[in-house]
Amino acid sequence: MSQGRLDGQVAWISGAARGMGLGICEAFAAEGARICVADVDEELGRAVATRLEKRGVEAMFSRCDVGVGEDVRDSIAATVERFGGLQNIVNCAAVGATGYLHEMTEAQWDRLMAINVKSIFFSIKYGVEHLTKHAHSYVVNIGSISSFVAQVDTPAYTTSKGAVLLLSQSIAVDYAHLGLRCNCVCPGISDTPGLQSYYSRVPEGDRILGERIKRVPLNRLIQPAEVGKSVVFLSCEESSGITGTSLTVDGGYTSVAEWNADAVTQNPRQDSREDVSCD
Numbered sequence: 001m002s003q004g005r006l007d008g009q010v011a012w013i014s015g016a017a018r019g020m021g022l023g024i025c026e027a028f029a030a031e032g033a034r035i036c037v038a039d040v041d042e043e044l045g046r047a048v049a050t051r052l053e054k055r056g057v058e059a060m061f062s063r064c065d066v067g068v069g070e071d072v073r074d075s076i077a078a079t080v081e082r083f084g085g086l087q088n089i090v091n092c093a094a095v096g097a098t099g100y101l102h103e104m105t106e107a108q109w110d111r112l113m114a115i116n117v118k119s120i121f122f123s124i125k126y127g128v129e130h131l132t133k134h135a136h137s138y139v140v141n142i143g144s145i146s147s148f149v150a151q152v153d154t155p156a157y158t159t160s161k162g163a164v165l166l167l168s169q170s171i172a173v174d175y176a177h178l179g180l181r182c183n184c185v186c187p188g189i190s191d192t193p194g195l196q197s198y199y200s201r202v203p204e205g206d207r208i209l210g211e212r213i214k215r216v217p218l219n220r221l222i223q224p225a226e227v228g229k230s231v232v233f234l235s236c237e238e239s240s241g242i243t244g245t246s247l248t249v250d251g252g253y254t255s256v257a258e259w260n261a262d263a264v265t266q267n268p269r270q271d272s273r274e275d276v277s278c279d
């Protein structure tokens with residue numbers, strides 16, 4: 001039987017019923033992990049766990065609203081009870097919100113922060129005693145390009161993703177002596193149901209998304225499987241020296257201030273540059 005990089009490791013993955021979380025689940029399953037699919041969507045989440053089990057992966061579903069402390073506590077406890085331990089936490093569940101600050105209600109702000117940020121606090125509060133029973137344990141939090149730069153009309157989301165990055169660094173520093181490493185994976189514009197549903201509601205959403213993709217040097221959406229591979233790397237001893245860092249998976253989006261894929265394909269280098277001799 002082939003050796004996976006996560007053979008035998010037990011992973012609790014939030015937001016795993018679809019999108020990025022599902023991509024992470026698939027990547028963990030391919031590397032031999034045992035998985036708890038923790039999600040608020042019972043129907044989709046249960047279906048994911050059942051599909052994994054049919055393929056011989058040890059998996060379970062746990063209904064969990066990550067913004068509610070008791071849910072996270074009980075979900076992690078159920079995972080430990082089923083698999084006998086816990087070595088990985090991936091905090092992926094999050095929600096977006098659009099609108100200027102003065103248009104948001106306090107309740108909307110608090111709920112978004114609970115799901116996107118407080119959830120990570122809960123996962124450590126209730127998970128750390130189990131994680132640190134192992135010589136090596138891993139927490140990966142899903143940030144965003146919004147962990148680094150603001151985007152229009154999403155102040156609460158941007159604030160939450162900035163916090164995810166700094167919280168990851170704090171966790172890394174505080175628990176390093178217990179063998180726990182914590183890192184943040186920051187995806188760019190990614191092909192998920194969450195993104196598709198947002199652009200289906202926006203007037204001219206297809207055109208706007210198409211324009212945004214042209215500003216990505218790789219000139220395409222990021223796939224959840226690509227994010228999954230990055231999370232696996234940070235969840236095993238291949239990345240043994242890495243903690244408290246961020247890994248941006250954005251096709252180059254945050255590496256350039258100005259970019260337009262059309263302009264590049266219309267202006268090949270030989271047309272716009274003089275030859276330079278290297279003799």
Ligand SMILES: NC(=O)c1ccc[n+]([C@@H]2O[C@H](COP(=O)([O-])OP(=O)(O)OC[C@H]3O[C@@H](n4cnc5c(N)ncnc54)[C@H](O)[C@@H]3O)[C@@H](O)[C@H]2O)c1
Pocket residue numbers: 014015016017018019020021038039040041064065066067091092093094095115142143144145186187188189190191192193194195
């Ligand atoms: N899609 C993108 O372009 C993009 C870019 C950067 C970062 N991200 C991040 O990736 C992660 C996943 O995004 P996605 O696009 O796959 O989203 P998605 O909406 O497609 O999936 C989100 C999943 O989280 C679950 N969820 C939502 N609220 C929850 C709660 N309170 N408790 C438990 N589960 C809950 C949903 O049921 C769903 O299964 C998020 O952290 C998001 O911020 C996404």
